[in-house]
Amino acid sequence: MNQEALPLDDQLRTPTQDSRARAIRRRRNTFRTHPAPAEPMGKTPAAWSIRSGLEQTVPQELADIVAWFENEPDARERFRWALRDSLDELLDGQRTGRWAYQHLSKTEKTYLGTAVEVNLTKEFEFANGHDLDWRVADRDVDCKFSKDLGGWEIPMEMYRCADHEGRQGKADHPALLTWINDDTSTWAAGLVKITDERLRWRTDKNTGDVGRAYNRDNKRRLADASARDVYWLWGGLQIDLPRNLLLHMDPAARDRIFSFPRSGQARVDQLFREVRDSIVSRQMVLTVAQQDDAPKRARDARLNLCDEGLLVLGHQESHPHIAKALQLPVPVKGEWIATRVVPVEATDSRPFFSVAEQRWARAHADEPVVPAPKLPQRLDVFWT
Secondary structure (H helix, E strand, O other), X not given: OOHHHOOHHHHHOOHHHHHHHHHHHHHOOOOOOOOOOOOOOOOOOHHHOXXXXXXXXXXXXXXXXXXXXXXXXXXXXXXXXXXXXXXXHHHOHHHHOOOOHHHOOHHHHHHHHHHHHHHHHHHHOOEEOOOOOEEEOOEEEEEEXXXXXXXXXXXXXXXXOHHHHHHOOOOOOEEEEEEEEOOOOEEEEEEEEOOOOOEOEXXXXXXXXXXXOOOOOOOEXXXXXXXXXXXXXXXXXXXXXXXXXXXXXXXXXXXXXXXXXXXXXXXXHHHHHHOOOOEEEHHHHHHHHOOOOHHHHHHHHHHHHHHHOEEEEOOOOOHXXXXXXXXXXXXXXXXXXXXXXXXXXXXXXXXXXXXXXXXXXXXXXXXXXXXXOOOOOOOOOEOX
């Protein structure tokens, strides 16, 4: 066939582009579902159980590193979001549809610790250590992650031990211990100075000899008795890991969201029907839509749900002001919040906003559905 007779798009397309197009069609924008987890994310041995609001004395050997975290602006908030982002990146809901740690492969679960280290490094701009992961307060610090409290694995180069000869560390180094449990929306970060004595030992059942409890990689876990030597940042157990809505919502609601296998838009619409008055993250929309243009599905949901009385508020124009006026969480970029509204009289005591001299408030469950108003870019009048 004459090349000039082909449509322009076909003339410009190369064999490589054809190959890439086929690959994209095969793996992208494909709807996948996953079962609810049957097993918990991690374990918490009794010896490692921690609580919130601990009263602790800062160990002198860790005082400079503890002070660094205490003095770093918004360190706690940045830390918990870096942990959330690490898990979400591995779940990769847009391309996989996964929404729980238990959906990850064995290799991916192993990589989560690396993802945590990478994201914390980027967030706090830690310099590389001389011998370990980071340089914090002018000291080498290693970052360790485990989904099981007490499960951190410590390599030989982190501590002094004459029996290790050339493989021993140059000093007994501090470790930053990190842990999350998405099932309970909890997390923790602790500091401990690693020593040979604080690591596990085992007794040979046949000979009674006591030796170091290495795994196949010549690493050892902290002994249970060493739990008391960990200084937990920000008072111990943290109960506000950013919430995984799909994991924690009612299973019947989740099933309704994923009951539209052929339409990402229908799934996103249903997401906002099911999740009201709570922030919906971009990651959640990506996972539900499983499409390249997933954020557009959230914007289009505003039009689709208007007749049901639902407002889907974002971070632009009048939307943050309306959320504040209705005493809802205010979305930032990459977030949305849905709420059902009804027109109210001046005598109604509910928080409200006004459009074209009509007051609107959050609907009670027993109030009839009324189409939501078209929102202007700016509100001339609104109250809280």
